[in-house]
Amino acid sequence: MSDAPQPRPEDPTVEQLGEFELIDALTASFEQGEQVLVGPGDDAAVLRIRTGHVVVSTDMLVEGRHFRRDWVPARDVGHRAAAQNLSDINAMGGRAHSLTIGMAVPADLPVAWATEFAEGFAEECRAVGASVVGGDVTRGDQLVVSVTVLGACTVAPVLRGGAEAGDVLALAGRQGWAAGGLAVLGRGFRSPRVLVEAYRRPAPPYDAGPEAAAAGATAMIDVSDGLLSEAGHLARASGVRIDVRTETLEVPEPLHAVAAATGSDPLRYVLGGGDDHALLATFPDAGSVPAGWTVIGAVSQGEGVTVDGAPYDGPTGWTAF
Amino acid sequence: MSDAPQPRPEDPTVEQLGEFELIDALTASFEQGEQVLVGPGDDAAVLRIRTGHVVVSTDMLVEGRHFRRDWVPARDVGHRAAAQNLSDINAMGGRAHSLTIGMAVPADLPVAWATEFAEGFAEECRAVGASVVGGDVTRGDQLVVSVTVLGACTVAPVLRGGAEAGDVLALAGRQGWAAGGLAVLGRGFRSPRVLVEAYRRPAPPYDAGPEAAAAGATAMIDVSDGLLSEAGHLARASGVRIDVRTETLEVPEPLHAVAAATGSDPLRYVLGGGDDHALLATFPDAGSVPAGWTVIGAVSQGEGVTVDGAPYDGPTGWTAF
Known part of the structure; x- marks a missing residue:
């Protein structure tokens, strides 16, 4: 192939x-x-x-x-x-x-x-x-x-360690598309083409980072390895708990076809996938989240990452070893 | 070994x-x-x-x-x-x-x-x-x-392309030691130890670069691949001819032993050797050459590199392919 x-x-x-x-x-x-x-x-x-x-x-x-x-x-x-x-x-x-x-x-x-x-x-x-x-x-x-x-940077750089309890978690850019494309390629197929193209050529939201910084983002990271594993980095660096709410996550239509073919939940690509280079950031409140960002969760006291309030048992991201 | x-x-x-x-x-x-x-x-x-x-x-x-x-x-x-x-x-x-x-x-x-x-x-x-x-x-x-x-840099960076006819060529730092050490290691030996050590741990003349810049060096390069090949880069970038005078080059004593064992001319290690990270620079005249530098040649109109006024037929340096 x-x-x-x-x-x-x-x-x-x-x-x-x-x-x-x-x-x-x-x-x-x-x-x-x-x-x-x-x-x-x-x-x-x-x-x-x-x-x-x-x-x-x-x-x-x-x-x-x-x-x-x-x-x-x-x-x-x-x-x-x-x-x-x-x-x-x-x-x-x-x-x-x-x-x-x-x-x-x-x-x-x-x-x-x-x-x-x-x-x-x-x-x-x-x-x-x-x-x-x-x-x-x-x-x-x-x-x-x-x-x-x-x-x-035109304002102070946004680090991973500034999230506080009460902040909202927000996402900018495509998420899960590249992971779907990689799954397709791994099975020897070339379609859905839109996912394969997303893997081959990511489209990071290059304006979203500076706009988040200007809007007062408290912490930020790019999703290179996986949404939940990057959320884990934010939680650890900031000393907080992060909860991701799945009903807020957009599951791209072509991922449903891939998930059906692989017998898996399409949400897994969104939660565990990387390579799209989306941005994940925290803001003091929903009102300060700029256009182009979607609120997908909340920050509270504690540690670790939960999905809809519970531990997640699927893949959270890719590791280098 | x-x-x-x-x-x-x-x-x-x-x-x-x-x-x-x-x-x-x-x-x-x-x-x-x-x-x-x-x-x-x-x-x-x-x-x-x-x-x-x-x-x-x-x-x-x-x-x-x-x-x-x-x-x-x-x-x-x-x-x-x-x-x-x-x-x-x-x-x-x-x-x-x-x-x-x-x-x-x-x-x-x-x-x-x-x-x-x-x-x-x-x-x-x-x-x-x-x-x-x-x-x-x-x-x-x-x-x-x-x-x-x-x-x-505290003064303007010194590029490769500024040498002019009439300049002198000067060298700072050990040269040929690491190449001798590499030859020793390549034959499965570990002595002369001073050469092997020079290869394992170079001692670049870190003060010589800024001092040359402050003294008005017209062109400069570090000798990573070989003295003559780096001189060639200076000559090409500056549009000049560079002549290296071998009687000015110090041949480290332990190189004589290596050359005798390998049946070669010790000068070849000095002319063709890299890895010591010596510096090679041109100055408007001998009077502007700072302490720690030795005049080893001259710049004239023309192109290419000569050794004692004649083309050189030995190895001039290392290449990446």
């Missing part, structure tokens, strides 16, 4: 092209914003910082673990790699401005894969006005992509 | 420990400097930036390609991974203040390896006053470390 493009015999590999030519081919995709004083090609990049602070985060993607070349085209892996990192700045209430990419690439990787990856990465960055300012490429047995993203 | 410590049966692996416990074990080594407003543990770190700019660089290390666990103890791999990145900021004339680490780790990696790596990494960072502010750990087939370093 693989629809991965087969390399044509004339497609050169990264080994045939060589290190410096590969770097040139990749950086050709990367436009430099006005904050970039020195871009790719020197020992380091130099960025103008007007805000007095930098928000910085690093994420790694490993082939076979975070993506499969036969499930996701190179361009979409690029989108996902960028989105996953841009989302971390979003979750602080900031906007990303600059990124670096480190890549370990197998010698037989087609150059076309690498350049299409770079194009998708650049497209996702362009959507938020961020620049790829540098990186590193080396040979490895396994394809590994490491991204570092730098950004800025 | 391996002197890698064998894991004891009771040593847990990273898989047994789990992702979040591993992150806790690693971050225990990382002290946070006064510029760190938010350190490890949230979606992103937040740094106070007083200078109006950030110098940023990313480098990857892949096991089997950039290091071998049976040749270099975990603590020293940590020192090398940090040094290699700190050196990139040094080569801009800057000082590093913050770093992130991404690690892909095999499931059977002993936790002790990871924590000793982190301790060595933290020690090297502490030597320059920099903090490890965040990162990511995930599982991979091969051990891959990706480091991003952020720093600042």
Whole structure:
């Protein structure tokens, strides 16, 4: 069922092209914003910082673990790699401005894969006005992509530890779609296409983070691993109990078909799924929740996460080991 | 001849420990400097930036390609991974203040390896006053470390492209020692110990970069791959010819023993060797070269790199493919 493009015999590999030519081919995709004083090609990049602070985060993607070349085209892996990192700045209430990419690439990787990856990465960055300012490429047995993203906040960053009893819990962005798409791909299918596309190319709500920060969000996190596991991080960091109310959660229509085919509850994809890079935040009251956010639960004294007031026995998220 | 410590049966692996416990074990080594407003543990770190700019660089290390666990103890791999990145900021004339680490780790990696790596990494960072502010750990087939370093300059950054005909070429720091040590290890020996130690734990001249920038260096690069190949980068970026004069190069005494054992010219290690993270820079004249630097050549009109006025036929450096 693989629809991965087969390399044509004339497609050169990264080994045939060589290190410096590969770097040139990749950086050709990367436009430099006005904050970039020195871009790719020197020992380091130099960025103008007007805000007095930098928000910085690093994420790694490993082939076979975070993506499969036969499930996701190179361009979409690029989108996902960028989105996953841009989302971390979003979750602080900031906007990303600059990124670096480190890549370990197998010698037989087609150059076309690498350049299409770079194009998708650049497209996702362009959507938020961020620049790829540098990186590193080396040979490895396994394809590994490491991204570092730098950004800025216009108000104080929103951390995980600020939720208080009495706050409301709210969600912005699609949730459960990518998990449904992954389940579809895992069974060798390609439809419902809208879910597969959601997995291949997430659409994080990039404005929702800064808007939440400006509206006084007390804590925030992005849903990369699973809604309930991320809620657990908020609860632990804040020293509170969080209850998620399932009647408030939107179950996307195509998830019902997937759930029927797999004999499972569609809600499980919404509660345990990640990869959509939705945002989860707490606010002092429902009146302060901005447009684009939906109240899905409440914060109280105590610890841990409950669903409709009771412990949850399904999968809560993905772990790296 | 391996002197890698064998894991004891009771040593847990990273898989047994789990992702979040591993992150806790690693971050225990990382002290946070006064510029760190938010350190490890949230979606992103937040740094106070007083200078109006950030110098940023990313480098990857892949096991089997950039290091071998049976040749270099975990603590020293940590020192090398940090040094290699700190050196990139040094080569801009800057000082590093913050770093992130991404690690892909095999499931059977002993936790002790990871924590000793982190301790060595933290020690090297502490030597320059920099903090490890965040990162990511995930599982991979091969051990891959990706480091991003952020720093600042007190004067304008020194780029690769500013050398002009009439400038002098100068070197700061040990050069050829690490290449000698690598040759020793590659033949299954462990002495001369001073060379092996130089390979395992480089000692970059961290003050030399900012001092060169303050003294008016016109171009600068760090010698990570090889003296002549880095000189080639300077020549190409600046549009000049660079000549290296071998009578000015110090050939460390222990290299003579290695060269005799391998039937080679010891100068080859100095000209083609990397990994010491020496600095190579150009200055307007010999009078402006600061203490700690040695004039080793000259810049003239033309292109390419020559040795004593003639083309060089030996190895000029290491490449990533």
